[in-house]
Amino acid sequence: MENISFWEKKWFTNYDYVVIGAGIVGCFAALKIANEKKNAKVALIERGILPLGASTKNAGFACFGSITEIEKNRKEMSDDDLLSLLELRIKGLEKLRNNLGDKNISYSNCNGYELFFGIDALDRRIHKINELLNPLIDKKVFSLRNKYIKRFGFAKEIVVGLTENKFEGSIDPGKMIFSLKKKLGSLSVDCYFSTEVESFEETSKKIYLKLNSSNQSIDMKTNKLVICTNAFAKKWFDMEDISPGRGFILLTNNIPDLKINGCFHYNGGYYYFRNIGNRLLLGGGREIDIKNETTYSFGINNRIRQKLIEDLKRFIVPNKDFHIKSEWSGIMGFGQNKLPLIKKFSENISLGVRLGGMGISIGSIVGEKTAELVLDK
Ligand SMILES: Cc1cc2nc3c(=O)[nH]c(=O)nc-3n(C[C@H](O)[C@H](O)[C@H](O)COP(=O)(O)OP(=O)(O)OC[C@H]3O[C@@H](n4cnc5c(N)ncnc54)[C@H](O)[C@@H]3O)c2cc1C
Numbered sequence: 001m002e003n004i005s006f007w008e009k010k011w012f013t014n015y016d017y018v019v020i021g022a023g024i025v026g027c028f029a030a031l032k033i034a035n036e037k038k039n040a041k042v043a044l045i046e047r048g049i050l051p052l053g054a055s056t057k058n059a060g061f062a063c064f065g066s067i068t069e070i071e072k073n074r075k076e077m078s079d080d081d082l083l084s085l086l087e088l089r090i091k092g093l094e095k096l097r098n099n100l101g102d103k104n105i106s107y108s109n110c111n112g113y114e115l116f117f118g119i120d121a122l123d124r125r126i127h128k129i130n131e132l133l134n135p136l137i138d139k140k141v142f143s144l145r146n147k148y149i150k151r152f153g154f155a156k157e158i159v160v161g162l163t164e165n166k167f168e169g170s171i172d173p174g175k176m177i178f179s180l181k182k183k184l185g186s187l188s189v190d191c192y193f194s195t196e197v198e199s200f201e202e203t204s205k206k207i208y209l210k211l212n213s214s215n216q217s218i219d220m221k222t223n224k225l226v227i228c229t230n231a232f233a234k235k236w237f238d239m240e241d242i243s244p245g246r247g248f249i250l251l252t253n254n255i256p257d258l259k260i261n262g263c264f265h266y267n268g269g270y271y272y273f274r275n276i277g278n279r280l281l282l283g284g285g286r287e288i289d290i291k292n293e294t295t296y297s298f299g300i301n302n303r304i305r306q307k308l309i310e311d312l313k314r315f316i317v318p319n320k321d322f323h324i325k326s327e328w329s330g331i332m333g334f335g336q337n338k339l340p341l342i343k344k345f346s347e348n349i350s351l352g353v354r355l356g357g358m359g360i361s362i363g364s365i366v367g368e369k370t371a372e373l374v375l376d377k
Pocket residue numbers: 020021022023024025026045046047048050051052053054055056057058059060061062063195196197198228229230231232233246247248249283329330331332333352353354355356357358359360361362363
């Protein structure tokens with residue numbers, strides 16, 4: 001039986017709006033509601049002490065796609081759909097920066113780069129992607145920068161091509177969520193961390209939630225519910241095209257005289273690295289063991305770890321001593337459809353999930369759109 005006082009029940013269990021999930025999407029959804037409905041009671045509920053998905057576990061690339069990734073996407077979807085996705089990423093990044101301010105997310109305009117291991121027709125490929133992007137950015141987005149291969153210290157017998165994208169940068173995702181939380185607090189949104197929503201039930205009048213925190217069960221009710229639990233939404237929406245994907249990251253010690261500066265990708269966006277001061281953050285590699293990485297469990301896949309360390313030694317920081325200082329994983333949400341799933345589940349319940357591998361760029365817009373679905377006009 002729930003052990004809850006009259007006062008607690010009166011003040012903490014009855015809301016106008018509840019948002020589930022304090023990743024980037026849930027935070028932006030709650031922000032939108034609090035800004036639009038000044039007198040509404042709004043709660044944000046998160047199962048982890050810190051968000052336990054992807055938003056504070058990622059690499060902090062403020063990016064919208066590398067050449068090989070866009071080429072891969074072009075084979076999987078129509079140019080129109082691809083342009084919609086790219087536009088969402090570009091506009092989403094703008095919204096994130098405008099809303100929180102560059103200082104509050106540590107935005108750095110450090111440029112994006114891609115490594116190539118063969119340069120067959122690279123000039124022509126760059127031109128084709130620039131042409132595709134022209135309706136969105138009427139400047140040359142990608143340029144060949146082979147002269148930087150030596151400057152960044154890559155093994156030049158392996159890395160034979162390098163492209164640059166001046167429209168990409170990096171952020172500190174921890175600072176981003178920290179700043180979002182601060183904003184939510186200033187707008188009187190009640191944030192419940194370490195609180196899992198076990199289930200919800202909709203009746204004609206209200207939506208009833210069962211919460212669990214430290215083995216304490218609490219019932220809550222709300223008029224509107226916004227679900228922003230990314231991959232974990234599968235638990236309640238089994239029919240939807242959502243599946244989990246684990247991502248892995250490792251971070252080195254300070255490497256003296258590190259020459260790398262910026263956000264880098266290779267192999268279709270499956271691998272990425274950046275510097276954090278003189279440290280190197282490297283992640284990705286899911287593609288070598290997709291079966292085991294299609295999981296809701298955090299953890300480290302040794303095959304992938306080995307491959308990443310090998311790449312560091314072979315061509316990223318050859319001839320440099322380094323060791324791994326920390327490593328972690330996060331869980332993303334994917335689908336056959338590369339666009340996010342933003343949907344009205346019922347009159348009073350909406351869903352904004354399936355952010356894919358570039359959710360930092362689209363999270364602000366997905367959050368706002370998901371909130372709009374249940375906001376009374
Ligand atoms: C290793 C890695 C690297 C990445 N790198 C980048 C990058 O550089 N750039 C980029 O743009 N994107 C990157 N991404 C992707 C990006 O981080 C995600 O797409 C984005 O954070 C998803 O945001 P979200 O709010 O939808 O989901 P999440 O951040 O996963 O938030 C969902 C939240 O819901 C909570 N939750 C789930 N179920 C419940 C429940 N029942 N009750 C209460 N709470 C619940 C979870 O604990 C979680 O905190 C990366 C992802 C990973 C894993």
